[in-house]
Amino acid sequence: MWLRRQGCLRPAGCGVEELRRRRREREAALRKARREQQLISKRLLRDDAPEEGEGGCVAVILGQAEIQQFLQLAQRGTEEKERGRALVSLRRGLQHPETQQTFIWLEGSMRTLVGLLTSNQALLQLEAARCLHELSHSEQSAVAEACLPATSYLLTYLSGHSSDFIELCLYTLGNLIVESEAVRRQLLPQGIVPALAACVQSPHVTVLEALGYALSQLLQAKEAPEKIIPSVLGSTLPQHMLQLLQPGPKLNFGVAVEFAWCLHYITCSQVNNALLITHGALSTLGLLLLDLAGAVQRTEDAGLELLACPVLRCLSNLLTEAAVGAVGEQMQLRDERVVAALFILLQFFLQKQPSLLPEGLWLLNNLTANSPSFCTSLLSLDLIEPLLQLLPVSNVVSLLVLTVLCNVAEKGPAYCQHLWPGPLLCSLLGTLAFSDTEVVGQSLELLQLLFLYRPEAAQAFLQQSGLQALERHEKEAQLQDRVHALQQTALHS
């Protein structure tokens, strides 16, 4: 159940170093795109190697005459197999941007293709759909937008039964969705949301994964919070999504990844998270988190962080809903195992994907901020020391770790009793040496709480050259007042 789609399409003759280099390039491009708020652009979704086809077949540039010939053969050929082959040849050509351009400007070509797509010849339908899919992949807007006449049919076919065909239609739609708001302005009135809602009941895993992909693209759109998410929330999709995220023998990793991201785009838009909570989102996601931690323990390294990331985000955002307090016992997230699971995941992130540590710690903050119970769990499960081990990772991580520790300390003397004696003070003397003002500031906050509720800690602080550690920051504008106050407290202790 945790095995994801095996193997990536590798361009022929690519060594490991080359792959790594390409991956770094792609990553840099994605980062740039995200900062420009262009991450949803489909331009970046396709592997940039049009010349390298699969199985040794090369994308050919077709001219107008050749395209016309293939189309005619497909329409009027005598034998179905022959007609199918004509479309296959056309598809290979369409992998090339030049052929795509020629195709869309050729009069009647899209009309013919749509005619074949809606023909009653199954093989031709499938091949026509593949041609369309190729076009939808295009980096050029004009090409993808030329596919618009086909969308009503693609949506109609989602209610069909042929799983391969539906999968293809969904990936095509997903590509088109991402293309532009203009495309979405057509797809929404055409009923894409109800069509997806009907399709989500399919028993086929491949269909579900494709559907999750298409839906995630839709939900990621800039205008989604106002124009798309309300109707998605009003449909039966949320219940089905949560069902598909429930751990158990039926959980499919690829499907779960897609729908977890869908859920993330919905929750972080803050449209109506209360509704999700009434559908049991918190308990489903909590159980899924436990399941993920279990998988990590079994060292099933199948890209688990791809699923962990959106799950953490959803939980963190959902916990902030006021509705959480009002809803019944089983709906709320109270299970102590969640804390255990989270730490197992933090350990996993430290090894595999340190960039996800902040996200995990964000959840820990939201769990502990207003919860004496979870703060107690941190203490009773001996998790303070592991938390301290994360301090050196980065400033962002340090800040979050210190914040969580403040969450614990601010609950009073009963909690601070468990914080000192212990490694905490020594770690704080360490963080006081950091250059980052915010990290130092948070260290000062924690020291204040510690000294307030555990005065003996102040004495120990003095004995460990704490004052000198503080002096370093006496001139820093943002820190001076607090430094001064602490110096006073320590001296009077």
Place this chain on the structure above:
Amino acid sequence: MQLPPAVHARLAGGPGAAEPLPVERSPKAGAVPFRFTARQVRFPREHEFFEDGDVQRHLYLQDVLTQVAGAPERPRVPEFTCQVAGCCQVFDALEDYEHHYHTLHRNVCSFCKRAFPSGHLLDIHILEWHDSLFQILSERQNMYQCLVEGCTEKFKTSKDRKDHLVRRHLYPADFRFDKPKKNMSPATPRATVQVSAEALGAEGEQVEGDAMEVCSEPAGERHTAGRRIPPTICFGQGASRGFKSTKKRNKHQ
């Protein structure tokens, strides 16, 4: 990062919350110049906090989509024939057969043998084309339902419905699964004549060269099966869908 064994043991244990230690706050905590307050945090969609995770997500998508773009390799099996009566299509791959079956044999109207892409459209077709009660009722109330799933609008005539599909749902005016039935009384006796049932709708639409249900089979090849065929019926199979070819076909295609 070392985790104490208690953590793993706890994960394996049963659900339950820790009994909280007593909370006792002093008003001095977080007081000026200090400022700490324990609070939950939300991040909105575009926040840079999400950058790393989002980038990883898209790298994953790139890999998946690259796989999807390639045509699948289909395992070949020994050739076999479609078992539906009258269909002689031959296959050497199961997926091709699956699609063939679902396209041509799954949602087939038992009255006129026309095939539809979904059960939904088939149901609407049967209602509007083969249900005489429908005709009667539609004179008094709006019976033509919108084809888009999720839209509950109903209309007096098929033309009104088409207008709605075009204006409200941005459907193409020549949407192939919305051909109006020719408005003829079913009781009118007629010689079996080649009829393009939808080519001439009540509103006098032009015959479209590539209309889906254009019939090109001459009468002689009609598949009567000993039943009286209402004259408004055109057998879908063998129709050249989408093009002007007049090739005659005997098989269910």
